[in-house]
Amino acid sequence: MKSFSVMLAASLASLPSLSRAQSSSSCGPAPSGSIQPSLASGFSYQVVATGLSKPRGILLDGAGNLLVVESGRGVVSAHTLNEQNGCVTVGTSSDVTANMSLNHGIALSSDGKTLYASSPESVYSWSYDGAAKNVSKEETIVANMTTDDHTTRTLLLSQKAPGLLVVTRGSTANIDFDAASLSSGHSQVKAFNLQNRTNVYDFDSDGLRLGWGLRNDVGVAEHPGSGGIYTVENSADQLTRMGVDVHENNPAEELNFLGYLNGTSYAGQGGNFGYPWCFSAWNVSELPNNGNLSVGSQFAIDASSDSDNQNRTDAYCAQQEAARLVFQAHMAPLDIKFNNSGTEAWITFHGSWDRTDPVGYKMSVVSFKQDGEPVDSSTSLTAARDVFANEDNSKCPDGCFRPVGMAIDPQGRIYVSSDASGEVYLISKASGASIPTASSTSSGTATATASTSASASATSKGAANIISAPKSSGFGVLAGLLPLLAWML
Ligand SMILES: *[C@@H]1O[C@H](CO)[C@@H](O)[C@H](O)[C@H]1NC(C)=O
Ligand SMILES: *[C@@H]1O[C@H](CO)[C@@H](O)[C@H](O)[C@H]1NC(C)=O
Ligand SMILES: *[C@@H]1O[C@H](CO)[C@@H](O)[C@H](O)[C@H]1NC(C)=O
Ligand SMILES: *[C@@H]1O[C@H](CO)[C@@H](O)[C@H](O)[C@H]1NC(C)=O
Ligand SMILES: *[C@@H]1O[C@H](CO)[C@@H](O)[C@H](O)[C@H]1NC(C)=O
Numbered sequence: 001m002k003s004f005s006v007m008l009a010a011s012l013a014s015l016p017s018l019s020r021a022q023s024s025s026s027c028g029p030a031p032s033g034s035i036q037p038s039l040a041s042g043f044s045y046q047v048v049a050t051g052l053s054k055p056r057g058i059l060l061d062g063a064g065n066l067l068v069v070e071s072g073r074g075v076v077s078a079h080t081l082n083e084q085n086g087c088v089t090v091g092t093s094s095d096v097t098a099n100m101s102l103n104h105g106i107a108l109s110s111d112g113k114t115l116y117a118s119s120p121e122s123v124y125s126w127s128y129d130g131a132a133k134n135v136s137k138e139e140t141i142v143a144n145m146t147t148d149d150h151t152t153r154t155l156l157l158s159q160k161a162p163g164l165l166v167v168t169r170g171s172t173a174n175i176d177f178d179a180a181s182l183s184s185g186h187s188q189v190k191a192f193n194l195q196n197r198t199n200v201y202d203f204d205s206d207g208l209r210l211g212w213g214l215r216n217d218v219g220v221a222e223h224p225g226s227g228g229i230y231t232v233e234n235s236a237d238q239l240t241r242m243g244v245d246v247h248e249n250n251p252a253e254e255l256n257f258l259g260y261l262n263g264t265s266y267a268g269q270g271g272n273f274g275y276p277w278c279f280s281a282w283n284v285s286e287l288p289n290n291g292n293l294s295v296g297s298q299f300a301i302d303a304s305s306d307s308d309n310q311n312r313t314d315a316y317c318a319q320q321e322a323a324r325l326v327f328q329a330h331m332a333p334l335d336i337k338f339n340n341s342g343t344e345a346w347i348t349f350h351g352s353w354d355r356t357d358p359v360g361y362k363m364s365v366v367s368f369k370q371d372g373e374p375v376d377s378s379t380s381l382t383a384a385r386d387v388f389a390n391e392d393n394s395k396c397p398d399g400c401f402r403p404v405g406m407a408i409d410p411q412g413r414i415y416v417s418s419d420a421s422g423e424v425y426l427i428s429k430a431s432g433a434s435i436p437t438a439s440s441t442s443s444g445t446a447t448a449t450a451s452t453s454a455s456a457s458a459t460s461k462g463a464a465n466i467i468s469a470p471k472s473s474g475f476g477v478l479a480g481l482l483p484l485l486a487w488m489l
């Protein structure tokens with residue numbers, strides 16, 4: 001690590017470029033309530049839409065309309081967008097579907113003429129008219145998915161294997177023992193063939209299984225180069241191991257690789273990722289009996305009379321499919337989208353509840369190689385670099401945006417829905433600016449800002465853990481710069 005004085009000099013030098021995020025005052029409404037976004041250097045935001053009813057999945061149709069699953073009303077709505085001097089506003093809004101309890105998934109065929117959306121029970125399709133923004137010819141594609149918990153069914157239409165629709169389905173509980181049985185259909189990701197379909201597919205018994213033992217992989221994306229399918233997983237809460245409560249910083253959230261859809265073989269395709277018995281390590285030092293564990297290793301949890309886990313051990317867990325990358329515990333990743341070149345994977349983190357200091361509540365970026373592999377290693381603690389965050393996570397969840405779905409427009413700008421605040425934001429990168437690198441951000445701390453206000457220093461708790469600078473006299477006066485220093489690490 002660089003010496004403290006070098007870091008301090010570097011951070012002071014870059015002070016002007018890090019500031020509390022401001023949307024251009026003339027552009028769009030203010031964030032709702034007391035929400036205070038903060039942004040990585042070179043990025044800006046504006047609010048595009050407000051007053052939506054728990055917006056989840058979003059996309060841009062071929063006519064440039066923003067389609068939104070408003071889960072609070074069970075509908076897909078369409079919003080025309082107008083742009084003037086780089087400022088995007090909503091023109092007219094209308095409902096595309098009736099209330100069909102649609103709550104998350106949405107996809108559009110590449111010709112723009114078939115719309116798909118999901119409820120907890122079913123995946124539907126319609127003929128879609130982008131000019132009229134209405135639908136006809138409703139069909140049920142996949143059914144029999146209703147469960148008590150984790151009711152989102154994310155949809156992805158493959159570009160590399162046209163006609164395959166990927167559907168993700170989570171567990172019915174934090175630890176769902178049914179997920180250990182393949183026939184339950186719980187905690188699985190499957191692909192369904194739209195081209196030769198004769199009946200309504202039953203999720204449990206039909207489809208090509210891409211993976212199982214995947215607790216709740218809400219986000220799914222296909223790498224535009226390799227065609228590899230990646231998911232982001234929400235891992236478990238309240239875990240104990242060997243009688244020790246390890247939930248604060250374990251288990252890690254995950255980026256998983258599920259193989260290809262176009263026929264390229266991959267030995268792990270359809271494989272078991274370990275849930276409900278195995279979880280990925282984030283903070284190894286807080287796990288008892290950690291001699292064989294590193295960041296990203298799968299570890300076993302306590303057997304209990306409830307779970308009858310048949311004494312599955314770390315050795316068993318090491319045999320299951322492991323995550324490609326891990327993220328800080330409890331951040332709740334909900335969407336992943338690759339940019340056109342496949343060098344960036346954008347991930348939304350909805351935010352934690354099972355942790356003393358809230359984490360997540362932000363949109364981050366992970367670097368990929370064009371061949372479809374992440375740049376960082378599976379043991380990295382800094383793979384996700386924060387771009388769009390809340391200034392003060394101590395105000396979360398109530399005073400924060402909670403990002404869910406993303407849509408990248410042809411200019412590379414990113415629309416982000418926030419269900420809790422009923423908003424859609426638009427995040428833009430200044431031309432010439434670049435995404436943050438590992439050395440300029442810290443994983444797991446709130447995004448840094450130059451503000452020295454009391455609220456900003458509340459975000460520095462995580463930073464204090466990461467910076468090993470002495471807390472000697474003189475350091476105290478720099479406390480307001482801690483978030484800034486975290487940014488520099
Ligand atoms: C949408 O439909 C569901 C199921 O019928 C119903 O429970 C819910 O109240 C409806 N929502 C609205 C906003 O009407
Ligand atoms: C969609 O709108 C067009 C144009 O207004 C109309 O002709 C068509 O009947 C509508 N379709 C449905 C299903 O409402
Ligand atoms: C549809 O095609 C897939 C292979 O792409 C095949 O496995 C499946 O059996 C076919 N289903 C029907 C109903 O023909
Ligand atoms: C749903 O499950 C029920 C009971 O298992 C079965 O009778 C029915 O055919 C299934 N529906 C579909 C669409 O597969
Ligand atoms: C699948 O797509 C990838 C990327 O376009 C290509 O390299 C590979 O050859 C394809 N595999 C098959 C079996 O067509």
Ligand SMILES: *[C@@H]1O[C@H](CO)[C@@H](O)[C@H](O)[C@H]1NC(C)=O
Nearest residue numbers: 249282283285286381465466
């Ligand atoms: C891991 O836990 C130790 C001990 O509680 C703590 O000092 C450290 O900051 C934690 N690191 C991470 C990355 O959570």
Ligand SMILES: *[C@@H]1O[C@H](CO)[C@@H](O)[C@H](O)[C@H]1NC(C)=O
Nearest residue numbers: 288289290291292293314315
């Ligand atoms: C680590 O693995 C080795 C080989 O399987 C085993 O002998 C040893 O007991 C393990 N150590 C711990 C701390 O689990």
Ligand SMILES: *[C@@H]1O[C@H](CO)[C@@H](O)[C@H](O)[C@H]1NC(C)=O
Nearest residue numbers: 303304307308309310311312
């Ligand atoms: C698990 O281990 C306990 C204690 O060694 C033993 O009593 C029990 O039979 C084992 N259960 C299974 C399913 O192997």
Ligand SMILES: *[C@@H]1O[C@H](CO)[C@@H](O)[C@H](O)[C@H]1NC(C)=O
Nearest residue numbers: 339340341343344408412413
């Ligand atoms: C994706 O990649 C292209 C080319 O490398 C880059 O210019 C662009 O800014 C990236 N990001 C997005 C969100 O499109």
